[in-house]
Amino acid sequence: xxxxxxxxxxxxxxxxxxxxxxxxxxxxxxxxxxxxxxxxxxxxxxxxxxxxxxxxxxxxxxxxxxxxxxxxxxxxxxxxxxxxxxxxxxxxxxxxxxxxxxxxxxxxxxxxxxxxxxxxxxxxxxxxxxxxxxxxxxxxxxxxxxxxxxxxxxxxxxxxxxxxxxxxxxxxxxxxxxxxxxxxxxxxxxxxxxxxxxxxxxxxxxxxxxxxxxxxxxxxxxxxxxxxxxxxxxxxxxxxxxxxxxxxxxxxxxxxxxxxxxxxxxxxxxxxxxxxxxxxxxxxxxxxxxxxxxxxxxxxxxxxxxxxxxxxxxxxxxxxxxxxxxxxxxxxxxxxxxxxxxxxxxxxxxxxxxxxxxxxxxxxxxxxxxxxxxxxxxxxxxxxxxxxxxxxxxxxxxxxxxxxxxxx
Amino acid sequence: xxxxxxxxxxxxxxxxxxxxxxxxxxxxxxxxxxxxxxxxxxxxxxxxxxxxxxxxxxxxxxxxxxxxxxxxxxxxxxxxxxxxxxxxxxxxxxxxxxxxxxxxxxxxxxxxxxxxxxxxxxxxxxxxxxxxxxxxxxxxxxxxxxxxxxxxxxxxxxxxxxxxxxxxxxxxxxxxxxxxxxxxxxxxxxxxxxxxxxxxxxxxxxxxxxxxxxxxxxxxxxxxxxxxxxxxxxxxxxxxxxxxxxxxxxxxxxxxxxxxxxxxxxxxxxxxxxxxxxxxxxxxxxxxxxxxxxxxxxxxxxxxxxxxxxxxxxxxxxxxxxxxxxxxxxxxxxxxxxxxxxxxxxxxxxxxxxxxxxxxxxxxxxxxxx
Numbered sequence: 216x217x218x219x220x221x222x223x224x225x226x227x228x229x230x231x232x233x234x235x236x237x238x239x240x241x242x243x244x245x246x247x248x249x250x251x252x253x254x255x256x257x258x259x260x261x262x263x264x265x266x267x268x269x270x271x272x273x274x275x276x277x278x279x280x281x282x283x284x285x286x287x288x289x290x291x292x293x294x295x296x297x298x299x300x301x302x303x304x305x306x307x308x309x310x311x312x313x314x315x316x317x318x319x320x321x322x323x324x325x326x327x328x329x330x331x332x333x334x335x336x337x338x339x340x341x342x343x344x345x346x347x348x349x350x351x352x353x354x355x356x357x358x359x360x361x362x363x364x365x366x367x368x369x370x371x372x373x374x375x376x377x378x379x380x381x382x383x384x385x386x387x388x389x390x391x392x393x394x395x396x397x398x399x400x401x402x403x404x405x406x407x408x409x410x411x412x413x414x415x416x417x418x419x420x421x422x423x424x425x426x427x428x429x430x431x432x433x434x435x436x437x438x439x440x441x442x443x444x445x446x447x448x449x450x451x452x453x454x455x456x457x458x459x460x461x462x463x464x465x466x467x468x469x470x471x472x473x474x475x476x477x478x479x480x481x482x483x484x485x486x487x488x489x490x491x492x493x494x495x496x497x498x499x500x501x502x503x504x505x506x507x508x509x510x511x512x513x514x515x516x517x518x519x520x521x522x523x524x525x526x527x528x529x530x531x532x533x534x535x536x537x538x539x540x541x542x543x544x545x546x547x548x549x550x551x552x553x554x555x556x557x558x559x560x561x562x563x564x565x566x567x568x569x570x571x572x573x574x575x576x577x578x579x580x581x582x583x584x585x586x587x588x589x590x591x592x593x594x595x596x597x598x599x600x601x602x603x604x605x606x607x608x609x610x611x612x613x614x615x616x617x618x619x620x621x622x623x
Numbered sequence: 624x625x626x627x628x629x630x631x632x633x634x635x636x637x638x639x640x641x642x643x644x645x646x647x648x649x650x651x652x653x654x655x656x657x658x659x660x661x662x663x664x665x666x667x668x669x670x671x672x673x674x675x676x677x678x679x680x681x682x683x684x685x686x687x688x689x690x691x692x693x694x695x696x697x698x699x700x701x702x703x704x705x706x707x708x709x710x711x712x713x714x715x716x717x718x719x720x721x722x723x724x725x726x727x728x729x730x731x732x733x734x735x736x737x738x739x740x741x742x743x744x745x746x747x748x749x750x751x752x753x754x755x756x757x758x759x760x761x762x763x764x765x766x767x768x769x770x771x772x773x774x775x776x777x778x779x780x781x782x783x784x785x786x787x788x789x790x791x792x793x794x795x796x797x798x799x800x801x802x803x804x805x806x807x808x809x810x811x812x813x814x815x816x817x818x819x820x821x822x823x824x825x826x827x828x829x830x831x832x833x834x835x836x837x838x839x840x841x842x843x844x845x846x847x848x849x850x851x852x853x854x855x856x857x858x859x860x861x862x863x864x865x866x867x868x869x870x871x872x873x874x875x876x877x878x879x880x881x882x883x884x885x886x887x888x889x890x891x892x893x894x895x896x897x898x899x900x901x902x903x904x905x906x907x908x909x910x911x912x913x914x915x916x917x918x919x920x921x922x923x924x925x926x927x928x929x930x931x932x933x934x935x936x937x938x939x940x941x942x943x944x945x946x947x948x949x950x951x952x953x954x955x956x957x958x959x960x961x962x963x964x965x966x967x968x969x970x971x972x973x974x975x976x977x978x979x980x981x982x983x984x985x986x987x988x989x990x991x992x993x
Contacts, residue, residue, distance in 0.1 A: 231868030233681045241679065254743060254884050263679050271681035277634075278682045279639065279696070280792025286721055286729065293732035297739040303882075304743035304875045312755045315867065316763055341878075364697050370980060413639060485844075599639040601695065608728075616882050 226494065227593035231582040232278070233271030241267055241573045246566035258292065258615070259285030267576075269360065272585050275593060278345040283359035283610070291355075291612025299344070299616050341617060346380040347373050348613035350406070357410065358605035368602050379405055392433075396426035399477055412487055413599040421484030429476030432469030436462050454480035470497040473508070482588065488599065492591035495583050505583060509576035516571045517564060524560045531556070629705040631685075633659060636695030646700060648708065655712055657688075659698065669698070674713040686710070691720065692958070722966030740883060744876055749905065752871035755983045756864040760908040761811075762984060772817070775835070779821055786819040788838060793991025795816070796984045800851055803979050804858065807923045812861055816854070820992040822940060826853050830867045844934060847988065849922075849981040850983070852917060852931025852965065859916030863910045906954045914961055918968035927973050932965035 245260035262285045269281035354369035361367070383398035407419035431601035443458030475497050482495035590596075628645040635642060642661050649658045649668070657669040669690055677687040677697075684711065685701040700706055710716065760969045780786040805814065812832035822839040829835075829965055834857045836850070844850045860866065939958040955961075980988065 232683065237681065256646050266677075266679040267681050270677075270679070274685075278680070280677065286725060290725070290729055290732055293729070293736040297732060298736040299882060300736070300739045300743050300879050302880055303745075303877075304748055306749060307877055308755070308871060308875030310750055311871050312759070314874070315759045315767065361695065363639040364636040365639045366695070499803065517909065596639045597638070601637050604693065618882075 216381065219608035225592055225594075227275040227590040229585050229588050229590070230273040230276060231271055231272060231585040233268060233578055233582065235574050235578070238267060238578055239570065242570040243449075244572050246522075246570055250562050250566055255289075256285075258288035260594050261285075262288060264573075265356075268581065270417045271582075274362065274590055277363050280360055280361045281613055282361060283355070284385035287608075287610045288612070288615065289611030290608065292615045293612070294609050295616040299613070303340055310339065336455075343377050343381065344613060345617060346377045348617050349609070350376040351607075351609070352611035352614035353406065353612040355604070355607055362412070363596075364601075365413040365599060366602050366604065368411040368605055369406075370411075372409055376402075376405055395473075396430065396477075399423075400426055400481070400608040403477075403481055407481075407485060411602060413602050415491075415599045418486045418489070419481065419484060420486060421480065426477055428480070430469075432465060432472040434469075436469045439465055446466055468499070468503055471503045472601035475499040475583075478584070490592055490595040492590060494589045496587040496589075498587070501583050502580055505579045506576055509572075509579055513568070513571035513575040516575070517568045520567050521560075521564055524563065528556065528560070628660070629703070630701060631659075631701070633661065634695075634697045636697070644698070646698070646705070648712065657698070657709070659720040667668075667696075671713040674709070674716060675718065678717065691715070691718075724729045731855045736883075742878060746881060748872050748875045750932060752875065755871055756843070756867040759830075759867055760849045760967040763862075765831035768829045768833040771829040772833050772835060775829075776819065779819065783867075786821055788820050788992040790817040790987075790991055792984075792987035796847075796980055796988035796991070799984060800847065800854060800979055800988075803926070804851060804855055804920055804924050808920055810862060814827045814858065814861065818991050824941070826857050828857040828866060830864070830870070832861050834858070834861065841989055841991070846930055846932035846933075847978065848926060851926060851979050852921065852928060852934060855917035855920040856913050856931070858874075858877055858920060859913030860909070861915060863912060864911065865913065869909075870906070891987075902954070907956050910961075913953045913967075914956075914964060919967065922968075922970045924979075925971055925976060926979060927976055928965045928977070929969040929973055932962035932969075934967065935959075935962035939980040 241263060245256070245263060248256040249260050262281070265283065266279040269279040350373040354371065354373070357367040357369050380402060383394075383402060386394050387398045390541055400419075400421070404419040407417045410417045440459050440462030443455045443462055445455075446452075446458065447455035457511045476499070478497055479495040482493045485493050626647065628647040631644050631646045633644040645660045646656045647660075648655055648671075650656075651658075651670055655671045657671065657674070659667040661667075664864065669688070672977060673691050675689050675691050680687065680764065683702075685699050685703075686706045688698040688700065690710070700709065700787050724851050776786050778793055797818065801814055801816055814832045814834060816834045816836065818838055820842065821837040822842075823837045824840045824843045826836045826840055827833065834854065834855070836857075836942040840853060844853075850856065890978075895989075918928045921931070935958045939962070
């Protein structure tokens with residue numbers, strides 16, 4: 216990509232101002248409260264996290280603002296549960312009945328495939344809603360995002376997204392992944408063309424074949440794996456196995472490369488109000504290594520925490536678990552205090568693991584994407600006017616209930 | 624009170640333009656307010672009780688103020704003495720307010736969500752799966768039952784050899800018991816009873832009329848009538864199509880409770896307990912009605928149900944009964960109660976009934992796995 220210069224005065228830099236320690240404190244409080252409230256606090260926890268992260272992203276030194284609140288998220292979740300519980304129950308029961316009525320114990324492949332499909336009944340019931348939920352979650356999040364006091368917004372066309380997403384996924388799977396760029400591009404375009412900043416509309420330009428550039432490393436990785444696979448039957452296992460391992464690692468890198476490249480190319484072809492453009496200079500190697508080292512440090516920190524909890528257990532004399540006893544017998548001999556401590560430790564570890572991941576992986580990667588992106592012709596932003604508020608009573612309830620959507 | 628005014632940044636919420644403004648504290652309607660002056664614009668008054676501060680911010684250029692309610696305007700005052708004064712004179716900077724209408728909506732939908740989950744899990748799914756179970760074709764149920772028995776056989780026997788016990792005399796004894804129990808009951812199923820060589824005092828029924836007795840159960844029984852009691856109980860499960868019903872109900876309820884608690888650590892524990900509680904309530908109901916069915920079946924076959932009670936007492940003595948809180952989580956009702964009910968239901972005298980098996984046949988049955 217031509218470097219259309221970092222130096223031109225017509226570009227606005229985006230600053231990232233989040234720091235590790237304050238973010239760690241915030242996430243720690245979030246996890247503690249979520250555990251104590253048996254999960255109810257999760258809606259407020261996510262809101263607090265977003266307020267922090269949004270305010271850390273500052274295009275032209277003016278930070279974004281997240282205006283969502285926990286109460287509306289809880290309300291949206293309750294609405295989604297009221298609807299989904301009945302829908303899921305009935306749909307899954309119907310599929311279960313179908314499975315039993317057409318049960319066929321024979322070994323022919325058609326029967327096996329049929330049962331495999333029915334075994335995923337809840338998945339089949341849920342998939343269309345996953346896309347629906349994702350689109351709605353994006354709409355909710357952007358409607359609660361402001362910059363310089365002006366709201367973002369998304370048009371409410373979730374069902375159009377659902378059938379397109381289903382069709383594109385099907386095509387991608389049938390083409391063994393070769394049409395992935397087509398899916399990535401058109402779904403992005405569908406979303407971007409319905410996105411607004413104030414009264415200005417975003418447009419996604421470009422074309423889908425341009426994203427094939429991002430597939431480079433994925434294709435190399437598959438090539439390596441194929442060569443490795445061919446070598447093994449010829450008695451060269453010693454060379455074949457390492458090649459396959461190399462191919463797998465390369466594939467993971469290729470996945471990162473695809474995501475970063477798509478982000479850059481799609482950003483470069485986005486326009487706001489036909490005048491404002493974007494330049495993204497994110498780098499695959501940076502994102503990859505930040506993730507790898509981040510996971511390493513998050514894992515290390517979690518292991519240290521686990522060791523501390525284990526040491527406490529030993530000091531308290533909890534090291535005499537009788538694992539040979541059968542389940543009922545073992546339960547009878549365990550001190551309830553020990554059981555409570557075990558559950559407590561489990562919760563602490565799970566919680567700390569996610570906190571460490573946020574501070575060692577999520578935030579550094581986000582910071583890299585943010586700080587390597589620039590806005591072209593920012594002067595045109597001045598004239599953008601406010602848009603009206605998107606009420607959205609259901610908030611992102613479907614995404615919360617189905618547990619999909621952004622990690623952020 | 625920064626009489627000279629402090630310069631600040633202001634976003635009016637109308638356009639994306641950043642404005643430089645001068646801010647002062649003035650008296651306003653029996654209180655104080657911030658006076659925001661901007662070139663060429665009407666000055667604005669922000670009364671101090673209405674000021675709110677944006678919280679959980681990573682930015683550090685000063686205090687960010689807004690008005691309560693939905694006004695999108697933002698005022699950013701740099702750190703310094705002015706900020707300290709504003710903090711001192713603004714009583715409600717961190718107040719959060721949930722409007723009455725929102726509270727009503729929350730209550731309404733919380734009720735709706737709870738009603739919906741309770742209704743589907745405890746009313747609709749059990750009722751519908753009961754109805755649908757009757758509509759599953761018998762041939763399918765039998766095919767499924769056969770597969771299930773084969774799989775359990777492989778699983779328990781660790782795939783080595785089949786656990787099914789067979790010998791002519793033993794099979795005859797089993798057949799005789801079934802005939803005695805079912806000849807006067809009009810069963811929709813052809814029963815298929817097997818004995819597994821497995822050292823556990825238990826028995827189970829799967830769809831399609833398949834019943835499996837473990838050899839451990841026969842060993843633990845002192846009379847053939849004790850075994851007959853358990854067999855009658857399993858026949859109850861067969862007639863009620865309990866395992867088909869359970870399969871359907873489980874398919875329908877998949878993921879619903881998980882949805883409520885969400886994907887987080889604490890939800891894991893809450894989820895497991897809630898699931899077990901709901902399953903136990905159903906399964907205890909199914910067990911009780913299988914017991915009732917067994918009492919009736921035994922009475923029709925002119926057999927006492929008291930030996931069934933004797934057998935339950937033995938199990939209770941060996942494993943101990945669950946009482947109190949834990950009993951609500953168990954899959955079966957409390958053994959003592961089941962024993963008492965079996966004894967109370969007995970209509971046939973223990974002294975004058977015709978035994979289900981002769982002494983020789985009983986000995987054959989006990990040797991079926993040898």
